Amino acid sequence: MIRILKWLRGSLPFAVFGGMLLAACSKKESSDTLVKFDPSKPVTISRFTPDSGGVGTQMLIYGSNFGSDRNLVKVFINGKPAPVIGVKDTIMYVLVPSRAGEGKLTLQIGKEGDAKEVVAAGDFKYLFNQSVGTLAGFTDKDGKTAIVDGEIAKAQFEEPYWLTFDQHKNIYMLEEYRGMRFIDSARTYVKTMFRTGNGLDRPRTLAFNPTWDTLYVTNDQWDDRGLSTAVLTPATGFTKWNALILSKTTNGGDANPITGDFFFNSYSKGEMFKWDRQSRSTKFMYRVDDVDWEFNIQFAPSGDFAYIVVVNKSYILRTRFNKETGTLEAPVHFVGGRGQHDYRDGIGVDARFNHPHQGTFDKDNNFYVADAENHCIRKISPEGVVSTFAGRPRERGYADGPLRKAQFNLPRGIVYDDATATFYVADQVNRRIRTISVE
Missing domain, CATH: 2.120.10.30 (TolB, C-terminal domain)
Structure with a gap:
């Protein structure tokens, strides 16, 4: 599924790709296909795109060990919580929050008090928009x-x-x-x-x-x-x-x-x-x-x-x-x-x-x-x-x-x-x- 999604990412408009990711993430999957977050393994972020934008900008985060449970995932841009729309083990779809400013993208995965945290390389630059x-x-x-x-x-x-x-x-x-x-x-x-x-x-x-x-x-x-x-x-x-x-x-x-x-x-x-x-x-x-x-x-x-x-x-x-x-x-x-x-x-x-x-x-x-x-x-x-x-x-x-x-x-x-x-x-x-x- 991930290989297909990555291929589609380069072939489709962002809104279409995001919708397909959301659909994939929101389907009721059987226990043998559900990808679970593994707390014994590290969480990584390889890249995120785009690296700038205004409020509501659709962002994709690539990495590993994200799991498929959106309830376990929190994303912050310069300390501001970003709404998580979909997650599928190695790819995540979020929206840029209002007034995020310029700073680091931080990802937390896991249950409260025992979550793993990782900070992406590079800064996100917020663009004000009215x-x-x-x-x-x-x-x-x-x-x-x-x-x-x-x-x-x-x-x-x-x-x-x-x-x-x-x-x-x-x-x-x-x-x-x-x-x-x-x-x-x-x-x-x-x-x-x-x-x-x-x-x-x-x-x-x-x-x-x-x-x-x-x-x-x-x-x-x-x-x-x-x-x-x-x-x-x-x-x-x-x-x-x-x-x-x-x-x-x-x-x-x-x-x-x-x-x-x-x-x-x-x-x-x-x-x-x-x-x-x-x-x-x-x-x-x-x-x-x-x-x-x-x-x-x-x-x-x-x-x-x-x-x-x-x-x-x-x-x-x-x-x-x-x-x-x-x-x-x-x-x-x-x-x-x-x-x-x-x-x-x-x-x-x-x-x-x-x-x-x-x-x-x-x-x-x-x-x-x-x-x-x-x-x-x-x-x-x-x-x-x-x-x-x-x-x-x-x-x-x-x-x-x-x-x-x-x-x-x-x-x-x-x-x-x-x-x-x-x-x-x-x-x-x-x-x-x-x-x-x-x-």
């Missing part, structure tokens, strides 16, 4: 596209809409009115998990519970007896859904990342509900403000608070999670002008948005929201300071490059990978998944 790029998707000369699975360079999308990670940083993505897609953690291939139909016709949001064994999918429809929220589980590989909640006009929901409590809305009456897992029933909490309120709910990583992004009124509320009662308290107006669809950076209610959609948090609780009809990404500090992060406000288009020179066209979804300091954006009308790498 730019918008394209991960996947394209249109033909007439601007047309389709739903195409397979190798990421050939994959296509029709309505990329909402994004979320699992614990391995695989991406699950909704396509509006189409279904759910999947992008592997090595970013080498795309596949369709399910298509819409049978009552799940307009999936709106995705949310994993804290143990990653339940994926909630909210569904927007107009029947009190119709499907409001479906769930998917690892038992079917997250490909088959089961009905969970029947309700009216739900267009947003999220699970508290600490407690697992699931909250969802009703558009027609502007209501907030909690799903009671014990009684398997819904609990009404409050009305947000008025009827016909399209909003989604997005928890901070701490679970202490959530933002309610009011899409069709272009402002954002903040609500505190009460740990004693397990409920979201009545929200307060945080940023943006209610019903004022416009563009303006500023503080609190003086700022303006135009149909903001999904947002994501960094480690400092800054909130980055896809400001869809302003065609840009906005940043909201915990104090309510709103600034433009990426894109050209009010200028739709498609262009990679520096943050404020790049262009989007109706960006809807966004998630952030802190390990690689990379944002992923569902750029709906451009039919692409974009990346934002920022130092």
Whole structure:
């Protein structure tokens, strides 16, 4: 297998090679083919490539006695932990972490307290990078596209809409009115998990519970007896859904990342509900403000608070999670002008948005929201300071490059990978998944 992989390394593009390595490393192998790390033998590094790059750069490490158990392997670049994507005895696939700097590559293999450590010859040079790029998707000369699975360079999308990670940083993505897609953690291939139909016709949001064994999918429809929220589980590989909640006009929901409590809305009456897992029933909490309120709910990583992004009124509320009662308290107006669809950076209610959609948090609780009809990404500090992060406000288009020179066209979804300091954006009308790498 290793000889084949080495030969392929010189014959295939890096992304394709990395995907084949990941597939080889993640297969369920029988005990007689699994290569085990031998603690009685030395671990060596013969070389690594490339020797420079920015955050998220795909790196291959060659050597001996790596084993095949990714859980026993740790890689550090200048002291910064690098995500290990795959390992296969004499070759390893990792991603360069954010702000790695210039220094040595260190490999640790073995159990805690008894791991072997080896330092590679030569230094890795970190290259700072601040730019918008394209991960996947394209249109033909007439601007047309389709739903195409397979190798990421050939994959296509029709309505990329909402994004979320699992614990391995695989991406699950909704396509509006189409279904759910999947992008592997090595970013080498795309596949369709399910298509819409049978009552799940307009999936709106995705949310994993804290143990990653339940994926909630909210569904927007107009029947009190119709499907409001479906769930998917690892038992079917997250490909088959089961009905969970029947309700009216739900267009947003999220699970508290600490407690697992699931909250969802009703558009027609502007209501907030909690799903009671014990009684398997819904609990009404409050009305947000008025009827016909399209909003989604997005928890901070701490679970202490959530933002309610009011899409069709272009402002954002903040609500505190009460740990004693397990409920979201009545929200307060945080940023943006209610019903004022416009563009303006500023503080609190003086700022303006135009149909903001999904947002994501960094480690400092800054909130980055896809400001869809302003065609840009906005940043909201915990104090309510709103600034433009990426894109050209009010200028739709498609262009990679520096943050404020790049262009989007109706960006809807966004998630952030802190390990690689990379944002992923569902750029709906451009039919692409974009990346934002920022130092």
